[in-house]
Structure formats: structure tokens, C-alpha cells
Amino acid sequence: MALILKEILKKSREQYQLTLIAGSAGINNYVSWIYITEDINNTDFLRGNELIITTGMLLKNEETLFHFIKTMHSHNCSGIILNIGKYIHKPDISQSILLYCDNKKIPLFLMPWEIHISDVMQDYCLQISRQLQKNDIVTLAFQSAISSPDDKNHYIPALIQNGFELNGTYRIVIIYGLFNITRIRSFLTSYVKSFFVFPYETNCIIVFQTIDNILLQKIISDFFILLQKRIQSTTTIGIGNEVTSLTSLHTSYRQADFALHYALFYQKSYSTFNQLGIFQIFSQFTNIQLLESMYKQQLGKLEEYDKKNHSEYMETLRYYITNNGSIQKTAQCSATHRNTINYRIQKIKSILEIDLSSIENLFQLFLAFYIKDYLNLKKDL
Template sequence: MSITVGKLFGNGAVLYQMKLLAGQKGLNNLVEWVHIIENDEVSNFLHGNEVVLTSGILNNSETWLLEYTKKLYIAGTSAFVVNIGPYTKFIPKEVIEYCNEVNMPLYTIPWETRMVDITRDICYRIMQREQVEMSISATIKNIIFKIGDLETHILQLERYGYLRDSHFCFIVMSFKNEKNNDEVINMNKVKMYSERIARSIHELYISFSYNDCLVLLLVNYGNYDLENFVNTFFKSFPEPSFKVHMGVSENNIGIERQAENFNNAFTAMTMARKQHKDAIYYDKLDIYKLFLNSNDKEVLKRFYKDTLGKLEKYDLENNTDLMDFLYMYLKNNGSQSLVAEKQYIHRNTVNNQLKKIEKITGCNILDLDEKLRFYLAFFIKDII
């Protein structure tokens, strides 16, 4: 939970006589740290998501400040502050236009304002923000894992603006290295990317890591906002070597219900991983909810073995695809004519295939109860 440029410099005009010249659309940029950099080799000093201050000691040409600004943007700078004085007397129009183009906030401060005072203030506020983030994350984890007194935890969250009757939605992400090398995902980079998207939509946001997954809690986001977050996240995910599987819980009211909501998000993420999908919403899982919330998974495995187990074994031993054929038959409401049409085969061939399935499984596939058993078994197959 970083601090945005807008919040960081909200009182800058009063405290430091700051003026915002450009990049107003970037005021939601997140800030992790601050530097005073006079050397124009900025890439040696920056990691990204920082505020940079300069007086422009090396500003000895008409194009220097513009080139310096471009280097800052490439390095991922969140905002740029120029100390107007003997080295940089004014900001060229080209610099203002560029900052507006790339949405990088550009501020000026008078020579009388000491840059060290600003950096000290920013560092203090960032560290204070980190302490708040740690406290909020610890509190929400205590709630979902049922540690300590619930009412005490709720009051703690309410002090930070997370009210008990708010809407809460968990998003859980797992990451798989698709290149199968030793590269480890940069979880901090993903956290910042996620937070930047979330905070461009709404303010209340919590994140923490759990079991190699990234967990987000979005508070008072509408259903449209949640879909907007998910869609935006996948558009330009910054770690292309990794596949993301995302589970989205229901958007429920009341903090008391969030332990269940948290588990549901993990359930949805597990299904996304099994079905090789980017994201699955728990409230769209339908019948899967019944099986995923079963406490005895062995019962489900036995049910599957008793219904589809023999057919699956036959396919493996004989290199056939009767399982796929049966699933298509069931998905088409047991219509032999529809299956024949979609498979470009004669109805007699469909009938022969069904008889073969009946012989292997020992079940009458034309019986409604047996159809239901087989159909449920296909659902179970996706989760065991």
C-alpha cells in the first residue's frame, strides 16, 4: 500500500510553495521512495516508483532538461520536482508538453525551499504509510484466520476507514513460470502494478502474500469496478514469463463474513488453474461450488471412479475418445441427431458408440438418472 503523488503533495503549495505544471493525470502514480539526483545518468540510481528532485546543476543546454525528463520517465519515475534557481531558471514548454503526454507530474519549487526538507518529509510519510500497511494486513489476516478478538480487529480496521458494513472482495493470484527456468517472480513489482490499477478505480485496498500467492482485498468496489480491475490487470501484466491464474470471491457486505470469502477466492483460483483460465469468479462457479466445498474429497473420487473410471481407463488403453464423445452427448441434452450433426457422422454411428459406452460402464446411458450421474462425474473430474 504505497502513497500516491496527489496525497503526498496535497499540501505542497502551502508547505513548500510547490506548483504543479504538468502531468495532472498521473497524480495517482504510486511512490515508494525519493531521491535528489543531479547526475543525468538516472538509471544508475532508480528502481521505479520514486519521486526525483533536482536543481539541474548540469543544465547547460536548451535540451538538457527535456532529455533528463525522458530518462526519468523511462526509469519509472512517479513524479519530478525541479528547484527553480540559478541552474534551472524556468521550465521549457517542451518539458511541460512531454510530462502531460506521459502523465508524469512535474512540480517546481522556489530556490528558497530546501530540497532536503522535502525529502525528509517524504521519507517519513512513506515509512509511516508502510507501518499502517503492515498493521492493516496483519489485522485482516487475523480476521480471516480467526485469531484473537473479532470486534477488536474490526475497530482497528475502522480507524483506517475500512468500515464493517463495507463491500469486500478478495482476489487471489497464483503464478507459474512458463519458461521452466529458475526465474522467480518479482512479487513487489506485481503488487505495485496491482495497486496502481486498483487505486485508479477506488481508494480502499489491502494486499499481502500467502502460500506463494498474492492476495488482494478490494473494499467498496462495485461489480463493474471489479471486472474493470481484472480486465485491466491482464492487458499489460509486467511479468510475461509467468502465467497468472486469478480467483475472485463474491463482493459481500460485512467484514464478519470475510473468512469464508477468502476461502472462496482460493477455491476460484484453484479452478482457474485446473481449467487453464486467466480468471474465475466464484459466484459463476454454479454446481462446482457444491463439490469444491465438500469436506470429504474421497467421496467425490469414489463417485468418479464408479461412473467414469472404467471409461477413462478404456480410452487410455485403446487410444479412443469415448469420454469426449459422452461429454458431447450430455452437453447436447442426449440428442443423438445433434451429436451426429456436430460430429459429421451418421446417427447409427452415434447409437453404436453409446452402446459401446454402456457395455464398458455397465450403465444405461439413455436413463435420465444415469445421464445425471455421468454429468456430475464430469464436473467432479475438473476438481480432483
């Protein structure tokens, strides 16, 4: 429910005689607030995604106007309204400025001097304030939906009242390591309309409505490209499965949370729950003692041997299994001579008293390694 520039202008564009002259590709930019400024030295007060209004009182020519627009863009403004007629005139707006705004997707509007800026400010600030109040209500409702799903009266009426269908299609994405909701909203508005972003615990949560996998993958890919360009931070993402009701939203959240911890454990930038293979089953397993017993039965002796003798047979065996029993590839992965690997494999057979040529035995060992990973991952959940 991000308030976008297009929605703000829908009812007031004619009223305030606004003319869009460049940057139409950014008309869906998210708007956080309205900001009047004449002096670029005051840009430290900008937080991002403000709609800028200026009379150009301190802008003496085309060059200073161009510099002003570039400065506003560097602070991630959502658009610029030029109040023309007294300090700024149409000839001051060069072709270079128009091309720049088009390339950077900065909506540039002209507004006649006769229009009172105070009226525009009052109107737009009221729209934004109302939207912020709605966002607070929806945030609390979504937080209740994922933390207390059985307490339906605390979230279903509020969500339905704000346009979310009870039996709609939803998917949750969790972002860890980037707690900038404004920036995330701004990024998403150029891809989808139906989404909601809110804070929960130490993460940012995105609720998507009816989003296909191809578009979601593109959003995630482009998001990480943007991070590499603009932000120096470690960000990890977990993606849940689709659910078909608000009352099942907590399921998608738990899946996304598990996928997030999986990605953190394996040092991946993101992971999707429906691509986690056997870990999807593990995540539903409540009998942890049984898993621990299965692991110890298969690999307990070898792990204990490594601890006592400071050996690396566990690592060697895992390389051996993941490389389909190839001594050569196991040697390459572990940077060890193949004769040493041959010796270790024979030793492992002896310790475990097992035939490593049996596919069934290899599967049991392979499963045991994943159980160990899951048990370690589970400690962080």
C-alpha cells in the same frame, strides 16, 4: 492504504510553493519513496514509483531536460519536481515537455530555488515511513483475519484503528504469478481509493472495499492488457464474493483461493467464485468419499475399461454430452469420423448398461465428469 501523490502534497504544496504545470491526470499515482538525482546514469537504483526531485545541475538545455524526464518515466516514476531558478529556468520547459507529461500522466511540478530540498526530503520521507509502518500493521492484521478468523483480538482493533469498518463491505482478489506489490498498488490507484494489497504465502492479496462488479471487471480486463504490454509472465487471478464484515473476510479469501485453483485447473486467466456454477457447491462439500463413490458409480466402469484397453471412451462420452448428444459435433470436436463415434457410443451404452437418450442419465454422467474435475482440482488445494 497506498500513499498517493495527492495526499503527500495536500499539506505541503503551499509550504514548498509547488506549482503543478503538467500531468495532472497522474496526481493519484502511488509514491514508494523520494529520490534526488542529477544524473540519469544512476537510474539503476530506481525501483519504481519514486517521486523524483532534481535541480537540473547536469541538464544543459531543453533537450537534455526532455531526455531526463523520458528516462524517469521509463523507470515508472510517480512524479517529478524541478527545483528551478539556478540550473533550470521556465523557458527550458518547452511545450513538447508539457504535452509529453500530460500524455504520460507524469505530474510535473516547479519548486523555487529558495526552498531547501533537505526540508522537502525530511518531510516526505517521514510521511512515507509512517505509512509503511501502518502498512505493516494492517498487513499482519489482514493475514490474521484470513488465517485465524476466530482470533478477533489479533486483527479487528488494528483494522478499525486504521480506517476499516467492522461491518463494511469487502471482497478479496488473489493474484498468482506476479509478486510485485508496488506495481499492483500503482495500477489500482487510478481506479479506486479504498483497497489494500499485501503478500500472503506465495500470492498477492487485494482487499477491496465496496467495489461494484462492473468496475471490478474493468480493472481485471485492463490489468491483463497491461500485463501483455509490459510483463512477460503467467498471471492468474481468483475473485471471491463480497462479505459484509471483517470477521467474514476469511470466507471471501477461501472463495477467491478456490476460484484461483479453478482458473489454474482449466487454464483460464481468471475466475470469479460466483460464476463457478456447481463448483460453488462442491467447494462447500466436506464428504469427499461420497463424491468419489458417486463418480465411480457413474463412470468407474468406463474409466477402468479405457485403462485396460487404451481406449478413449471417456473423452468421447464427455464430448457427446457437452454437445447435447450430437454425433456430428462430437466427431468434429474429437477429429474422428462420425461412424467411429456411432460405434463408440453404442459401446459406451453397453459398458455402462445405460440409456443415453435419457436426460436424467445424461445429467448424472455430466455431473460425474464435473465431480472428477473437482476431485483432481482438490488435490492442488
